[in-house]
Amino acid sequence: MLRTPNQNAEDEEPASPPAEQLTVWPKALRLAKELRPPLTMLGIFLRETNPGERLTTSQCLVLSQLSGADSLPMSELAAADNKVLSTMTELVGRLVAAGYVTKDNGVEDRRQVRVSITDSGRTALAATLLLRTELLASRIDGLTGTEQSALEAALPALWKLAAIDPTIWPRVVRQPLPRRRTGKTLRANEPSGSEVAPSAGRKESRKIQTQAVRGRESR
Structure with a gap:
C-alpha cells in the first residue's frame, strides 16, 4: 500500500502473517482479533x-x-x-x-x-x-x-x-532482560550485546559483529 504525503507509518494496515502461519493457527488469529479490542479497552479503563x-x-x-x-x-x-x-x-x-x-x-x-x-x-x-x-x-x-x-x-x-501463575500471585516470575549496551549506536541488523553469549568477552563480541557486517556487505 502506497503512503500519501500526509500519512504516518502508524496509519498503515499491519502486514498479514505469512500464508504458512495462517494455515497453522487460523483459529488463534481469529480469537486474537476478537479479544484484542475488549481486552485493550478494559486495560485502559482499569x-x-x-x-x-x-x-x-x-x-x-x-x-x-x-x-x-x-x-x-x-x-x-x-x-x-x-x-x-x-x-x-x-x-x-x-x-x-x-x-x-x-x-x-x-x-x-x-x-x-x-x-x-x-x-x-x-x-x-x-x-x-x-x-x-x-x-x-x-x-x-x-x-x-x-x-x-x-x-x-x-x-x-x-x-x-497473561502468562501469570495464579497460585503465586501477586508475584510474577520472569527471566531478567539483558542489560543495554551504552556508548555505541548499533547499525541495523548488527547483533546487540544481548545476542552475544554471556561468557563471550569483548574481543569475541567485536569479532561476531565484524563478521555480521562483512556478511551483509558481501550480499
Whole structure:
C-alpha cells in the first residue's frame, strides 16, 4: 500500500502473517482479533481508575510484588515488569520519594539493592485495587447469569494467556532482560550485546559483529 504525503507509518494496515502461519493457527488469529479490542479497552479503563494519588500501571505492579514479600531485589522487580534494571531503578526512586517503598542493601550481598513496601505504599495500593475491583464488579454485575458463568469458566485460560501463575500471585516470575549496551549506536541488523553469549568477552563480541557486517556487505 502506497503512503500519501500526509500519512504516518502508524496509519498503515499491519502486514498479514505469512500464508504458512495462517494455515497453522487460523483459529488463534481469529480469537486474537476478537479479544484484542475488549481486552485493550478494559486495560485502559482499569489503568485510568485511581483514587486520589494516581499510581501508574508499573507502580502498581511493583507495589503488588512487594506486598507479598518482606523485600525483593531490584533485579526481580525489573524482570517481573519486563524492564531493564536502569528503568526500574528510576521507577523505584520515584516510589521512594513518594514514601511508598524503601531501599536497603542486601544482608548476604551488600552490593544487592533490595526494596520493601511501606505502610503508606500498602495503603495506596489497597485503595487503588479496591476501587478498580469495585468498578469492574459493577460491569460484571451488568452481565447475565449465563455470561457471568462463561466469564468464570474462562478464568484459567485468561491467567494462562497473561502468562501469570495464579497460585503465586501477586508475584510474577520472569527471566531478567539483558542489560543495554551504552556508548555505541548499533547499525541495523548488527547483533546487540544481548545476542552475544554471556561468557563471550569483548574481543569475541567485536569479532561476531565484524563478521555480521562483512556478511551483509558481501550480499
